Amino acid sequence: MTLANGQMTMTTEYGTVTGDGVYKISDTSSSDTFVGSSSDESFRFQYGGNDTVTGGGGSDRFRLEYRETTWATGDQPSLPYSVHITDYASDDVIRFEEMGFESAVLKKQIEASYDSASDTTTISVVTDKVDRGQVEAVVEGEWLIGQVGLDSFSDASREAYAEVRLVSADPNQMLNDIVQTINEPGRFFDVYTHVHLDHIPEVYLTSGISLVASGTSNTITLNGTTYSLPDFAAGNDYTSYYTSASNDVIEVAGAAGFHWSPGDDQYTGDPAALFALFNAGSYGLQFDASTSSATTGLTIDNSSGVLTVVSSFGTTTGYNFNDIFDSPFSDTIIGSDSADFFKTQFGGYDVVTGGSGVDQFEVRYWTDRAGIRDGDSHWWKELQGIEITDYESGEIIELQSMDFSSTNYANEITSFYDQVNDLTVIGVTNDRGNVAQDFVFVQGQFELNADSLVYVAEGNGVTPGD
Numbered sequence: 001m002t003l004a005n006g007q008m009t010m011t012t013e014y015g016t017v018t019g020d021g022v023y024k025i026s027d028t029s030s031s032d033t034f035v036g037s038s039s040d041e042s043f044r045f046q047y048g049g050n051d052t053v054t055g056g057g058g059s060d061r062f063r064l065e066y067r068e069t070t071w072a073t074g075d076q077p078s079l080p081y082s083v084h085i086t087d088y089a090s091d092d093v094i095r096f097e098e099m100g101f102e103s104a105v106l107k108k109q110i111e112a113s114y115d116s117a118s119d120t121t122t123i124s125v126v127t128d129k130v131d132r133g134q135v136e137a138v139v140e141g142e143w144l145i146g147q148v149g150l151d152s153f154s155d156a157s158r159e160a161y162a163e164v165r166l167v168s169a170d171p172n173q174m175l176n177d178i179v180q181t182i183n184e185p186g187r188f189f190d191v192y193t194h195v196h197l198d199h200i201p202e203v204y205l206t207s208g209i210s211l212v213a214s215g216t217s218n219t220i221t222l223n224g225t226t227y228s229l230p231d232f233a234a235g236n237d238y239t240s241y242y243t244s245a246s247n248d249v250i251e252v253a254g255a256a257g258f259h260w261s262p263g264d265d266q267y268t269g270d271p272a273a274l275f276a277l278f279n280a281g282s283y284g285l286q287f288d289a290s291t292s293s294a295t296t297g298l299t300i301d302n303s304s305g306v307l308t309v310v311s312s313f314g315t316t317t318g319y320n321f322n323d324i325f326d327s328p329f330s331d332t333i334i335g336s337d338s339a340d341f342f343k344t345q346f347g348g349y350d351v352v353t354g355g356s357g358v359d360q361f362e363v364r365y366w367t368d369r370a371g372i373r374d375g376d377s378h379w380w381k382e383l384q385g386i387e388i389t390d391y392e393s394g395e396i397i398e399l400q401s402m403d404f405s406s407t408n409y410a411n412e413i414t415s416f417y418d419q420v421n422d423l424t425v426i427g428v429t430n431d432r433g434n435v436a437q438d439f440v441f442v443q444g445q446f447e448l449n450a451d452s453l454v455y456v457a458e459g460n461g462v463t464p465g466d
């Protein structure tokens, strides 16, 4: 079967079938050969056999499913399962489904072994349900397991699945691949960079990561050896660091965001840059994706001017931070004596104390919230809102990504004083965005100043005053 940008051609002894818009391909119980196109594609293997797949360009997903009902019983043969991927690349992912994974021992349940004679790496699964050698993906060249994660389908009858990303066994190639340039002209930032320290294999993390980045001179030290990271793209607006499960020590120049991770981490932002952002959304990765928003969140304390986050996973220390995004759970967030930005978007009910300075409080709902949560249920939970303990007149509250009407937005915002709890409550009702809830809870009695409401087209923000 071959694909060219969604054009499918399937040739069998019975004739040829063609179709448009085909990006998900499934196998048969025989040994199949698939050839993908330059688009992002999903190849699904669930009927056994020795299949060969060439993904082509794009970010491809190779899904291997162990499903007794379709694969190992009934009229389907029970075969060992081997999928040979001829052109695995670092932006592809291999997904193992219905294989009985357990989160506590997940990393031991997926093995990679390199065979120099054939110059291939075999990724195999060993669980109570799947014996060693029964299910394997074979990729050309020498690779290491970079990242393994367990995620859930919204269909509760399906088991959690494991997604595996491989990285080159050559450290310089691996480091080249973890730096990704994103070009999105017309957005708030046109060019930005993702640095995926979370893709670095465990064997390099024995003594943690030390990274110093100016954009044009970037070095990283792993196990005592210092390597160059590639330069960031010219015109890079900001850099987002996805940090590792070990201790990360990172110092940067320019605007940067740092994602929370386990370990004793130390992040130094650039005081001359537009922002240094601490993003706690990744805290959700430590918990079963189906965990409700009742799980306790983080206390993120920047009151001393040094950002401090203590959890059972370690202590994060941050310097020069002025921007904080919440975790998916209910957090306590305390700002500095200077101007801080706070955003609640991942979920829960966050209690925020801005401290001195003219602070800004943001709630970002995202009108496609259900779809976003479905695609990334670790990061995104139900959003209950933000409580501000020390609002001061003149500070800005932004209600973002709620699909407000550009002409009628004022009527889509409500406010009332809850005397029992001494809270001023701001809510939004908006049919277009499917929004109907209270989002902001300000301690004390304030009134919405209608003259201060501003509609901001980019990000759909409005600004209730006091």
Ligand SMILES: [Ca+2]
Residues within 6 Å of the ligand: 243, 244, 245, 246, 247, 248, 261, 262, 263, 264, 265
């Ligand atoms: Ca870390």
Ligand SMILES: [Ca+2]
Residues within 6 Å of the ligand: 297, 326, 327, 328, 329, 330, 331, 344, 346, 347, 348, 349, 350
């Ligand atoms: Ca939260």
Ligand SMILES: [Ca+2]
Residues within 6 Å of the ligand: 335, 336, 337, 338, 339, 340, 354, 355, 356, 357, 358, 359
């Ligand atoms: Ca402040």
